[in-house]
Amino acid sequence: MIKKFFRNLFLVAGVAIAHTASAQLQEQQNLFVTNPQSTHPYRIPAIATAVNGDIFAISDYRPCGNDIGYGEVDVKCRISNDNGATWGEEFFVADGIGDNNGGEIWKTGFGDAAIVADAERNELLVMLVCGKTVCWNGNYIPNKPESNPNRVARVRAKFNANTYEWEWTKPVEVTEQIYSQFVDDKGTPTVKSLFIGSGRICQSRLIKVGEYYRLYCAVWTKNEGNRVLYSDDFGENWFVLGTINDRPAPAGDEPKCEELPDGSVLLSSRCNGRYFNIYSYTNVEKAEGKWSSVAHSGPQTNGVNAVGNSTNGEIMILPVVHKATKQKTYLALQSVPFGPKGRQNVGISYKELSDYATDFASPKHFATDWDGHCQVSNMGSAYSTMTLQKDFAIGFLYEESTFKRDYTIVYRRLTIEDITNGTYTYCDDPKFSKKYIANNVALQRVTAHIADKQTTFKVGEFHPLKKKEFLKIAKKARSQATPQAIATLNAAMLNAPLAPINGEHYYLRNMGFEEGKPAYNDNLYMTATSEGITVKPFDAQEKGQIWTLLHRSNGEWMIYNAHHKCYIGKVGKTSSVVALTNNVGDAGCFALRSDSEGKTLFVDVNATDADHPCLHLSQQHKLVAWNGSQASMWEIIVTNFNKYKE
Numbered sequence: 001m002i003k004k005f006f007r008n009l010f011l012v013a014g015v016a017i018a019h020t021a022s023a024q025l026q027e028q029q030n031l032f033v034t035n036p037q038s039t040h041p042y043r044i045p046a047i048a049t050a051v052n053g054d055i056f057a058i059s060d061y062r063p064c065g066n067d068i069g070y071g072e073v074d075v076k077c078r079i080s081n082d083n084g085a086t087w088g089e090e091f092f093v094a095d096g097i098g099d100n101n102g103g104e105i106w107k108t109g110f111g112d113a114a115i116v117a118d119a120e121r122n123e124l125l126v127m128l129v130c131g132k133t134v135c136w137n138g139n140y141i142p143n144k145p146e147s148n149p150n151r152v153a154r155v156r157a158k159f160n161a162n163t164y165e166w167e168w169t170k171p172v173e174v175t176e177q178i179y180s181q182f183v184d185d186k187g188t189p190t191v192k193s194l195f196i197g198s199g200r201i202c203q204s205r206l207i208k209v210g211e212y213y214r215l216y217c218a219v220w221t222k223n224e225g226n227r228v229l230y231s232d233d234f235g236e237n238w239f240v241l242g243t244i245n246d247r248p249a250p251a252g253d254e255p256k257c258e259e260l261p262d263g264s265v266l267l268s269s270r271c272n273g274r275y276f277n278i279y280s281y282t283n284v285e286k287a288e289g290k291w292s293s294v295a296h297s298g299p300q301t302n303g304v305n306a307v308g309n310s311t312n313g314e315i316m317i318l319p320v321v322h323k324a325t326k327q328k329t330y331l332a333l334q335s336v337p338f339g340p341k342g343r344q345n346v347g348i349s350y351k352e353l354s355d356y357a358t359d360f361a362s363p364k365h366f367a368t369d370w371d372g373h374c375q376v377s378n379m380g381s382a383y384s385t386m387t388l389q390k391d392f393a394i395g396f397l398y399e400e401s402t403f404k405r406d407y408t409i410v411y412r413r414l415t416i417e418d419i420t421n422g423t424y425t426y427c428d429d430p431k432f433s434k435k436y437i438a439n440n441v442a443l444q445r446v447t448a449h450i451a452d453k454q455t456t457f458k459v460g461e462f463h464p465l466k467k468k469e470f471l472k473i474a475k476k477a478r479s480q481a482t483p484q485a486i487a488t489l490n491a492a493m494l495n496a497p498l499a500p501i502n503g504e505h506y507y508l509r510n511m512g513f514e515e516g517k518p519a520y521n522d523n524l525y526m527t528a529t530s531e532g533i534t535v536k537p538f539d540a541q542e543k544g545q546i547w548t549l550l551h552r553s554n555g556e557w558m559i560y561n562a563h564h565k566c567y568i569g570k571v572g573k574t575s576s577v578v579a580l581t582n583n584v585g586d587a588g589c590f591a592l593r594s595d596s597e598g599k600t601l602f603v604d605v606n607a608t609d610a611d612h613p614c615l616h617l618s619q620q621h622k623l624v625a626w627n628g629s630q631a632s633m634w635e636i637i638v639t640n641f642n643k644y645k646e
Helices: 175-182 363-367 416-420 432-440 442-449 464-480 483-494
Strands: 009-012 015-021 029-032 042-049 055-061 074-080 091-094 110-117 123-130 151-160 165-168 194-196 202-208 213-221 227-231 255-259 265-271 273-283 288-291 295-297 315-322 328-337 346-352 372-375 381-388 394-400 408-414 424-426 505-513 524-529 532-536 547-551 556-561 566-568 590-594 600-604 614-617 623-626 632-638
Touching: 029 055, 029 074, 042 110, 042 381, 042 394, 042 408, 055 110, 055 394, 055 408, 074 110, 091 110, 091 123, 091 151, 110 194, 123 194, 151 175, 151 194, 175 194, 175 227, 202 255, 213 255, 213 265, 255 315, 265 315, 273 328, 273 363, 273 483, 288 483, 295 363, 315 381, 315 432, 328 381, 328 394, 328 416, 328 432, 346 381, 346 394, 346 416, 372 416, 416 424, 432 442, 432 464, 432 483, 442 464, 442 483, 464 483, 614 632
Parallel strands: 015 372
Antiparallel strands: 009 015, 029 408, 042 055, 055 074, 074 091, 110 123, 123 151, 151 165, 194 213, 202 213, 213 227, 255 265, 265 273, 273 288, 273 295, 315 328, 315 424, 328 346, 346 372, 381 394, 394 408, 505 524, 505 547, 505 632, 524 532, 547 556, 556 566, 556 590, 590 600, 600 614, 600 632, 614 623
16 A cells, blocks of 8 residues: 555654644633642643533542542542633542541542543543552452452533533542452452553443443453553443453553554553554454554654653544545544653644654554644643543643642643644544545455465464455455444454464464564574574474474463474573473473464463463573563464465
């Protein structure tokens, strides 16, 4: 496909530099002020726009001076009825009662609000972290009195058309409903502590199961990064998107969710830059699907660049019109502090999503080649969030050291023109979504993932011989142009990967630590020698690089080298070297967790340390035991593709 022409990029010393918007921005409004005399700081912005146009700006108010876990924290709100021109007085959404709480520990404090306004009704949902547990110290134990998790609360609001007032509920604790979703079949919790990423809860524009459009929120956990939850009843009940074994951003921090133009779910997670991952549906109604491989976006990828800081921000995708070409497309917005010296100069990076194959066919594509950015603050600034207002402007809410104290919660009204220096404007076309799915996604989904002339084939990736079958389904998806039609195509492709064949030979290529940032040369192949296991560049004459997969029960595999007549042994304790063994009883028994891009994690189901069961290539080129969130990924490369044609 032809890459879009109107990228505002130029090259300096071989590095792509994105255009920086310099338009004059509207004057900021300081909604929640922390000044040098303030004893109780404000923090953590959240913002939403109701159907009637009312805008809700929310912030932590911290009598304890710190996060949840250190004492009283409250949540306050201000409302604008005129697209952000003026704001009402602040009021409590949730009023923490501090340490003297009469045994109701969950009421000690409330904070880190995540908010959504329903697309059809004048209703609001606010999810809060609450209680008196520092997140890192949380320890959820089902049905045990010593259970001490970071707790969760819910607040609702409805607009009374008779009084013209919003009516708010008191906070309700929903800790057990949330945490119980992460308990496995054996009753073991896979998450000990969590909180929902603050800011904007995502509501689908396309998927409605029941009375409400689907909601998505992402959670921070202290157990291998982020998870994602969804709700089809406007937050009454939440369920895991995917499985409890999924780790969509294993090293992720505070996360957000957004919906891609085809109905897929995008995870955006805090780091130095951003981690991105994509959940592709195979059944929309049942919320079934599969996560891809997480990718890092930063200066190395000409992506989202937060220099010298890791900070919560907002992800939003909107329909726009390219003013010069009149082309309707979508624009991704990601807010972060740009740095370069820590939390300062908050702004919004943007990327046009006009070409599925190059822009969001995978998380790696989405993370790469952003078009530009608009700096909003010119001083110390940190967390940020945004909402689409009724006037199609962006309500941007962020933390700023406005009065030389961290932080005042600042509001600005920004247009798409402001953010992109006049390149784009908002597209108010309710029919555009279907046209986009038909013309920019359906057929491109197949051609982007299966090349006409493949030379290398890997376990897990889409079966190339089924391309004609996939194209037939894609043409039907193009005519229907719905998320479920795309999901049907996804199901066909994801259910027809190249699978390992018992007794066949493969090369095992190391792909580094798959967070988008390999820590060492990734063009190395696992090699058996008389001294043990090592890695070497590919050598067609090296028989030590040819491995046989031998199937055992329950979809598990032993890895055998016929030339040296040995198996890869069991995975031992953390960082211990994995050895070769001639004894089949000492062989490792591996589950192969492969994605559609042909990257596989080797997990020994009988590992000595259950928290470190994976084969990982250390920087010293030793094969060692490592945890699932940071272990090497591998390509299982087919040596004889003719076997897959039979």
